[in-house]
Amino acid sequence: MTNIKYEPVIGLEVHVQLKTKTKAFCGCANEFGSKENTNICPVCLGLPGSLPVLNAQVLVGAARVALALDCTIRHFIKFDRKNYFYPDLPKNFQISQFDMPLSENGHLDIKVDGISPKRIRIKRVHLEEDAGKLMHPEGSISSLVDFNRAGTPLLEIVTEPDIYSPEEAYAYLSDLKLMLQYLDISDCDMEKGSLRCDANISIRPAGETKLGTKAELKNMNSFKAVKAALEYEIKRQAQSLDAGERIVQETRLWDEKKEVTLPMRSKEEAHDYRYFPEPDLPPFTFTDADIEGMRNSLPELPQQRLRRFVENFGLGEKDAAVLIADKELADFFEACVEIYNEPKKISNWISGPVLFNMNSRNSSFGALRLTPGHLTDLICLVEDGTVSNLVGKDILAQMLAAGSAPKDIVREKNLAQVSGADELNEIIEEVIAANKKSVDDYACGKENALMFLVGQVMKRSGGKANPKVARSLLAERLKRT
Amino acid sequence: MKLNFLTAHELLEPPGQGSISSGDIVSDLKGRIESVEPKVKAYARQPFFEKALNQKLEAGWLKGLPVSIKDNICSDGDLTECASRILCGFVAPYDATVVKKLREQGALIFGKTNMDEFAFGSSCENSAFHPTHNPWDLDRVPGGSSGGSAAAVAADEAIMALGSDTGGSIRQPAALCGVVGMKPTYGRVSRYGLIAFASSLDQIGPMTKDVRDNALLLKAIAGHDEKDATSVKTPVPDYLASLEKGVKGMRVGIPKEYFIEGMDPEVREAVNAAKAKLSSLGVKFIEVSLPHTEYAVAVYYIIATAEASSNLARFDGVQYGFRAAVKTDGAEPGLISMYKQTRGQGFGQEAKRRIILGTYVLSSGYYDAYYSRALMVRALIKQDFDKVFNECDLILTPTSPSAAFKIGEKTDDPLSMYLSDIYTISVNLAGLPALSLPCGFTKASLPIGMQILGRPFAEEDIYRLAFAYEQSTHWHKEKPKL
Structure with missing residues (x-):
């Protein structure tokens, strides 16, 4: 090992499935988990003679994401065909956007480790359609295709190479996901494939301004896997350079079990996609008024909400960050404050006992069956001395188990504090x-x-x-x- | 007289009393087909004689009239093979919008007509099934690619038919077979269910025995369709109602670039005679110029093949149609072998030529020199027409530089085959409507056609001029001796 210190330079490409009622270019249901090949029609099967028609909901959804990322939206929207052969791609071309993406030049302000602010520039956001899914039944020499996913609207969000560590990559993905959830536009579930991430990574000696040769990493199935793959790749590239080798520009696949990245066969990358404008879809135009209308209809985004929680409710930055990190939790918090105007006390109860119960049950907040009325009643019981703080926490656990009201539990189990x-x-x-x-x-x-x-x-x-x-x-x- | 010799409007409004049953028409068509089809071979496969008779007809103004459709138009439950081996056995699981419309208005889908494979050709010789013969001279081609539809109508094996036109595929065979063929304005007729050749150029249109039938069939199929984003919302006029409004004072342009060397003198003579006839009816002729005409063929073969190479990518043996029995030598994954062998064996010569050409012009490094430039010239060609239509209402040209050529005459010379579309191609590039109708015969009794071009959505004006001319001539009444 030599003593050269390297700095990684990372760019991420995220694909997000939009949660629309119907697919991008036909009327089929856009649903995960249906029986194979049930949400299909001549259009998404690419049958001879069928034609795509753009679902307007998709375009608006995509534009909202772009606006939330502060991108410049194009007024003239066109689609292109990306041509390549693969059995999960029914037309053997994908409807996508090439030289004129829906939007460009945005940014996402992230918090690394929940604290340190950093701006990641967004290069482009564009719309395309998803492909079907190949299945390889064990013991069979044939593969099967499920076309339910074919034609699902996909948004591709590409960053500039502004990410300098696996931790920053993790923070970017978490904050992007949170923003998309606030926009209510995607499930962002990497396991279901509704969010996918590829990473470009190169390393260079610290202080060097020229970029090194990059590798493209694919096949990561969770944010943690993205982080792990990047960590592995940084080590691998550093070892190669230390050994006096050259980095080869290539696509590498993350092997979750072995925890290594392995090169993809180079033949599979040699594509000339022969992009050209999709002649079946006339260009679409947004007016200034359309764009302003969409911008004005954006909901409050996570960072805006954090500021409001700090400024209006007097919460500490850290406490506010805990709340906004889960949209449901933050909504719940606000509903509680509406009933009982003690934001700090409520925040303490949520960040403390409520999250403790949520984590120990390994459940989502929604699954807890906690209503704002019940939690504020409980806090009041503690505050007016009816029960002690300790008993209050106990009551909370019982509330979550039974879904019942705190006053009922106090009465039934005779838990009222004895002060007489x-x-x-x-x-x-x-x-x-x-x-x-x-x-x-x-x-x-x-x-x-x-x-x-x-x-x-x-x-x-x-x-x-x-x-x-x-x-x-x-x-x-x-x-x- | 056998019913198959009548026009649609004669069958819809028979002289005297009563109406004609669909069954009677089908049965007369069947008789005719049995006697002449072995010589003409206009159909892709046997028409639906029994099925047609048993079909539950919707009540509608088309009263059970049989319509034959080109083999690239999907009809639910029927083989739709584009005269290609690669679509062998493909049964469309849905109706094209034109078919759906026809059925809703009471028409009967009678059969599928032969064509050049995927509409690639001008002679109907590029069919994987069999070549179609010109009913006027069985040694000659019917034109193409809608040669089957044209021949079926000309030979009275069909009452009327639908074709598709990407660069002249309705008009050129209509001219060569002596029938009337209309390529409507791009977006006038839904393309949903038309197996695409070149999406930005394709249009479905009617091929009929006379102008009135043509207007009638276009009226039935035209209109906006939510399933085709390129179809337009412009209302469909009643083409039949304005047929007889006359042509007095109409200004018709004659493009000087179209009357060129290499044009058959007999064609020139016939078109000039038609001009004289129309002048006598009150039409004013002016010479106009379409300066970018000479680039049209080149531009067309870049754009059309580029789109085709992508549109035809889906024929890969995975979901439907032909799949080659795969032999793999192990050096290559089975999937790649399957693609290569399926497409290698499934596509004919001309289809492969165009796929390769289209793939080439879209390749990185060549895109700007070919495809991008072609799009720019396409815009110039369109501009030429916009300017000319400031000076005149319609344009008159020959449909094809010559009458029907011999089968086999041009098969080894694709370039000369491509040039037979020289008068029709610009219209598709500009998205305009144009109709071909008979305007005479050569000394060898081969039909000659002339073409009337209009502004976007000026089908009504085109029909008016065509109808006035047709009423003053007898060409459409001539029948081939079969």
Whole structure:
């Protein structure tokens, strides 16, 4: 090993399936998980004589994403054919956009590790159609094709080479996904293939401005895999350079099991796609008013929401970041604040006990069956001293298990905090009788003994005793001995 | 008289009382086909005699009239093979929009006509099935690519037919067979269900025994279609209602670039005689210029083959049609062998020539020199017409430089075959409507056609002029001796 330090330069190409009712160019349902070859028609099968017709919903959806990424939208939209042979591509050409993409020159401001801000420039965002899916049944020499996915609208989002570490790549993907979820435009589920990511990566000696030879990485099935593949590739390229070898420009596939990238056979890359304008789709035009209308109808995006949570609700940046990182969670938070105007307390409850329960159950927020009314009721019960903080957390777990209201749980299980002097004094007498030694210790000036006795009161009351009241009653009682 | 010799409008409004049944027409057509089809071979395969009779007819103004359609137009449940081996056994699972429209208006789909494979050709010799013969001289070609439709109508084996026209494929065979053929304005008729040759040039159009039938059939198939994004919303006029409005004062341009060396003197004479006839009816002729005409053939063969190479990529043996029995030597993946052998054996000579040409002009490094430049010249050709139509209402030209040529005469010379479309190609590049109708015969009794071109969506004007001319001549009444 030599001592040269390298810096990686990364660009990402993300494909996102748009969640429209119908496919891009026909009326078939755009659905994941249907029985094979059921969402098909002559158009998406590319049968002889069939013609594509653009679904307007697709174009608007794509333009909204482009606007959210601050891209410049083209007024004149045309499609091109990308020609190549593959059995999952029914027409043996893909309707895509080549020299005049829907939009260009945008950016996404990301937070690396949730904190450090960085701007990633977006080179282009364009629309195309997805292909079908090949299946290779075990033990068969034939392959099968499922065309349900053929013709699904796909958005390709390409960054400039502005990403300098696997962590930044991970942050970019997470923040992009979050933004797309806020736009309600895609499921962004890498496992279902509704979001896919290829990465271009090269390395260069730190301080060098010229780019090195890049490799294109494919076949990563999760954000973690993208990060791992990039980490592997940085090491591999560094070792090659250290050994005095040249980096070959090639496509490499990530092997999830072996955790290595392997070169794709070079023959499979030698494509001349022979792009030309799609003659079956007349160009489409956006007016300035169309574009302004779409821009104005954009929902609040994650970073805007974060600012609002900090400024309007007085939350800390970190707490706000936790909330906005899940759109459902942030929506829930706002619904709670609407009912009970204590944003900080609510934020603490959500970031603390609620997320704890969500993570320990390994569930999504939506699956928790928690309503804003129930959570704010619970917080009120704790705040007005009906139950202790500890019991409150316990009640939350029961609420999530049963989906029931906190007040009902308190009533049914008789969990209300005991603050009445009569009831508490009874318990205190029992505790004093049973803990002679501690009582003596306290009398000798050992302050700690009081805390122990309060703990015993709590225990005997089944956690229901109001600890503050219990403490003062106990201290008073001990003075009298 | 046998019903198959009548026109559609005669069958729809028979003189005297009563109406004619669809069954009677089909049965007379069947008799005719049995006697002359072995010589003419206009159909791709046997028409639907029984099926046609058993077909449940929709009530409609077309009252069960049989319409024959070119083998590249899909009809649900029928073989639709584009006269190609590669589509061998392909049964369309849906109706083309024109077929759907015809059925809804009460017409009956009678049979599929022969053509040059994928509409690649001007002679009907490039059919994987058999060549079609010209009913006027069986040693000669019927023209192409809609040669089967033209021959079927000319030989009274069809009442009327649909063809498709990418560079003259309706008009040239109409001229060579002595029938009337219209290529409508691009976007006038839905292309949904027409197996594409060149998407930006293709149009379906009617091929009929006379002008009135032609207007009638276009009226039935024209109009906007949500399934074809290139079809237009312009309302469809009643072509029949304006047929008889006369031509007095119409200004008709004669492009000087079209009357060139190499044009058969008999064709020239016939078109000049037609000019004289039309002048006598009140038409004013003016000489006009279409300066970019000489580039049309070159531009056409770049754009049309580029689009075709992409449109025909889907014929790969995966989903439908022909798949070669794959022999693999192991050096190549089975899939690549399957593609190569399927396409190698499935496509005919001319199809391969055009796919290779189109692939070449789209290749990186050549795209700008060929395809991009062709698009620019295409725009200039269109501009030529826009300018000329400021001076005149219609344009009159020959349809083809010569009458029907001998079978085999040009098969070894693709370039001279391409040049037989010289008068028809510009129209497709400019997206204009144009019609060919009979305007005489050569000394050897071969039909000669002339072409009337109009502004976009001026089919009505074209029909008016054609009808006035037809009414003052007898060409359309002549029948080939078979």
